[in-house]
Amino acid sequence: MENPENPQRFLTAAAAGLAGCRVCGTANPGGARACTCCGSPLAAADPASLQRVWAWLAAGLIAYVPANVYPMLRTTTFGRSSENTLIGGIAELFSHGSYGVALIVFFASIVIPVAKFLAIAYLAVSVRKLAALGSHGRLVLYEVVEFIGRWSMIDVFVVAILTALVQLDFAAAIAPGMAAVSFAISVAFTMLAAQSFDPRLIWNAESENLNDHA
């Protein structure tokens, strides 16, 4: 506290003995279990809560493997059936010259999920020590992950739409594959992992480190 090299020192609700509400921002008296304003359960920022983040993340990662291995779509045209995996579907779009759409699906199904796994893992690891990316950078990362993660669901909807639409008896029919289910589960689990992460922990590491130096 007395360190003059810290020009800006912020007082958190937890440090002031109060319980801040993550939903409505009310500063509740310390030890309160539910927020007096909105009724949300109150919990202090606790690194132990990272276990939940890791659990959801691991589950999401496990579900992402079959999503890439098994077929996403089974297309039957004039009695001949072919199967398309996630990557295969993107390659097909690309070979047909639909570069823009191929890029959208590539981002939604490959880039965003993989980047999300890495980003959440990085956020969870960096809580313990002062990371290369500053607190502000990590907050931006967290907000991007929260915002963008749900858009990965696009490919699941595409499968549902194609299955519903392409039912022309013998001429053409499309059926969903196992990958659609595991991909949906993977996206849901990683969304839960991101939601389990308490952004207040980003700043906790910072203040603890500053205390160590003081």
Add this chain to the structure above:
Amino acid sequence: MHTDQLIACPTCDVLNRDEDVKPHTVARCARCGTVLAAPKSGAMTRIAMLSLTALVLLAAAAGFPFLELRAQGLSHQASVLDAVLAFSSGPMAPLSLATALLIVLLPAARYCALIYTLAPMALGWRPAPHAAAAYRWAERLKPWAMAEIFIIGVAVALVKVSGLARVGLGPAFWAFAALLVVTILTDNAICRLTVWKTLKTRSAS
């Protein structure tokens, strides 16, 4: 200082002084920059109206076909209901329920909760019973209401089948496109902490 005059930042827990913010200006957390208050004149009315519009569009989007496929003299239309039932057989059945929840049921529930919470405020009335719980649920449902993501899925599907057959756009396609715009407008109009503050002051008075 009394704790009523403090806001604990929901993102970083820093205590900020809860000052009166002029309309159309924004108060941010001193440490992390999270928006703490963004009062806009008529915001409650606008959010309630937008939510009502979204509900009507959602009903239209769910009922009418969004794409029509024609090939070899055969034609087939698909509505959201068909897309939901696409997974209904075999091991995919849970996905059918999930699709229904994500595209129709959760967005509808969220907009109902928003109207329930904000319409009395827009009219200057006291908050309805359990308004706090309703608004808390509206915020919790937000990431899981994916109606606006569905329209991008429709666009991708359109390109994918365009090689296979001729595709026409149904009325629900335009309803979903409008829903995308209304959803973005609604989310931009809502300042979570301002809504909570209004709820708090209105229930106290």
